[in-house]
Amino acid sequence: MRDLDFSDEPPRFKGKVITDQLAGSITRVEELAYIIRIEEVMTKTLITISPDAPMSDVVELLREKRISGVPVVENDELAGLISTEDLIKCLINGELNSPVRKYMTTDLVFLNSFDYLTEAMKTFARTGLGRLPVLDENKKLVGIITKGDITYGFLKALEHDYHEEEVRRYRASHLFEDIESDRTSLILRYVINHYDFMHGGAASSNIKKALLRLGAHPQLARRIGIAVYEAEMNLIIHADHGGSIHVEIEPHQISIYAWDDGPGIEDVKEAMKPGYSTATEEIRELGFGAGMGLFNISRCVDEMKLESEIGKGTQLSMKVYLKDDESVGEGYQSEKE
Amino acid sequence: MTLDQIINNLDLEILTAPKEAGEITPTSGYISDMLSCVMTGAKSQSLWITLQSHNNIVAVACLLDVAAIIITEGAKPDEETIKKAAEEGVTLLSTSQNSFYIVGKLWEMGLRD
Numbered sequence: 148m149r150d151l152d153f154s155d156e157p158p159r160f161k162g163k164v165i166t167d168q169l170a171g172s173i174t175r176v177e178e179l180a181y182i183i184r185i186e187e188v189m190t191k192t193l194i195t196i197s198p199d200a201p202m203s204d205v206v207e208l209l210r211e212k213r214i215s216g217v218p219v220v221e222n223d224e225l226a227g228l229i230s231t232e233d234l235i236k237c238l239i240n241g242e243l244n245s246p247v248r249k250y251m252t253t254d255l256v257f258l259n260s261f262d263y264l265t266e267a268m269k270t271f272a273r274t275g276l277g278r279l280p281v282l283d284e285n286k287k288l289v290g291i292i293t294k295g296d297i298t299y300g301f302l303k304a305l306e307h308d309y310h311e312e313e314v315r316r317y318r319a320s321h322l323f324e325d326i327e328s329d330r331t332s333l334i335l336r337y338v339i340n341h342y343d344f345m346h347g348g349a350a351s352s353n354i355k356k357a358l359l360r361l362g363a364h365p366q367l368a369r370r371i372g373i374a375v376y377e378a379e380m381n382l383i384i385h386a387d388h389g390g391s392i393h394v395e396i397e398p399h400q401i402s403i404y405a406w407d408d409g410p411g412i413e414d415v416k417e418a419m420k421p422g423y424s425t426a427t428e429e430i431r432e433l434g435f436g437a438g439m440g441l442f443n444i445s446r447c448v449d450e451m452k453l454e455s456e457i458g459k460g461t462q463l464s465m466k467v468y469l470k471d472d473e474s475v476g477e478g479y480q481s482e483k484e
Numbered sequence: 485m486t487l488d489q490i491i492n493n494l495d496l497e498i499l500t501a502p503k504e505a506g507e508i509t510p511t512s513g514y515i516s517d518m519l520s521c522v523m524t525g526a527k528s529q530s531l532w533i534t535l536q537s538h539n540n541i542v543a544v545a546c547l548l549d550v551a552a553i554i555i556t557e558g559a560k561p562d563e564e565t566i567k568k569a570a571e572e573g574v575t576l577l578s579t580s581q582n583s584f585y586i587v588g589k590l591w592e593m594g595l596r597d
Contacts, residue, residue, distance in 0.1 A: 344538070344539070344540060345539065345564075347539070347540045347543060348540055348542070348543020348544065348546070348547065349543070351543065351547055352543055352546050352547065352572070355546075355547060365549070369528065369547065369548065369549060372547040373523050373547055373548070376523065376543065376544070376547055377520065377523065380519075380540075433536070433538060433540070434517050434518050434519045434534075434536045434538075434540070434541075435518075435519055435520070435540075436518075437518035437519070437520040437521050438520075439518070439520035439521055439523070439524055440520050442524075443520055443523050443524050446524070
């Protein structure tokens with residue numbers, strides 16, 4: 148938030164190194180500037196003064212309410228704005244008895260209550276003013292807004308975002324806790340298309356993220372991510388009709404099934420050997436087909452079974468057992484981090 | 485040795501900006517163009533040096549939590565790949581030098597694991 152400024156230029160273009168974290172929050176703030184309306188953050192309890200009141204009343208009002216400016220209203224209409232600056236001019240002239248009308252600013256810049264914060268920020272930047280009156284669609288004064296109100300509005304919205312994310316995380320990491328059954332599990336299904344290198348790794352990335360959300364230890368999520376990735380790429384490269392991956396998550400074990408009705412593997416035992424590959428030259432150029440896939444999987448999981456029949460298809464099942472302190476969806480996350 | 489220093493010393497082009505490059509300290513390195521070998525060999529928080537530049541390197545880096553990918557010999561990933569890397573928080577760096585030179589430099593700088 149320290150970089151929330153009101154210049155016309157977005158902060159990211161100010162020619163300085165902005166860390167990713169900062170960029171992230173700025174992006175959200177920029178987004179919020181187009182989501183939050185002025186009426187949501189403006190001060191609605193209006194303190195106003197009549198143009199006929201003496202300037203001495205302004206002194207009292209500013210002191211009493213601890214504010215630095217007040218809108219001047221005549222016959223329910225905004226007539227001007229009077230601020231400390233105007234007051235100083237008045238004091239210099241020693242005219243505390245003269246009416247507000249004489250010293251108020253009438254060259255009025257105002258905002259519409261239905262506009263977004265970005266409008267307010269632009270107007271603050273353009274005019275250099277500290278506060279702006281806000282009018283509704285009938286041009287009636289409904290509030291006043293300062294840069295401070297905007298900053299506070301952003302902070303509140305960001306805090307809300309943060310809180311929501313916390314709640315979501317908490318809920319996910321306790322998913323299994325309140326559900327009673329003899330055996331509860333969560334099944335994630337992914338369809339994998341043949342030669343879809345564009346989306347290669349999408350299923351495994353999503354599974355890894357899901358596990359992290361469920362409170363899995365990062366080490367465990369990584370291990371399962373690698374195993375699923377290899378299975379996923381095998382389907383993309385070899386399964387000529389594509390295939391599917393199911394991941395069944397239970398608190399104490401994760402089972403992964405990858406199957407296809409593709410060409411099948413001629414010699415399963417041979418295929419398990421590191422370095423054995425049937426991938427084409429084209430596939431190898433992309434960096435696949437090192438013959439390490441199945442071997443990698445065997446390193447990452449506790450149990451692995453590969454069944455295949457030529458012309459029928461291939462089924463690969465993998466299991467990972469979780470120790471008590473590794474269980475997912477039972478709220479262990481907080482202790483791990 | 486931070487990622488920042490490595491980027492400066494090796495004059496690497498930044499394709500996707502690293503998060504807090506001054507605070508990331510790669511602990512090891514791995515060089516291979518075969519993705520499965522990388523899956524086996526690259527440790528978490530390592531630097532991966534490769535001349536592969538297609539979009540699957542992002543998925544691999546993401547699964548392995550590598551600190552950054554250095555793409556060598558001037559190979560340039562396409563827009564989609566760069567976009568995906570940015571989304572997934574994967575740091576992509578590029579250089580016109582070859583992998584041997586980059587690894588040699590990293591070794592000189594003290595990255596020897």
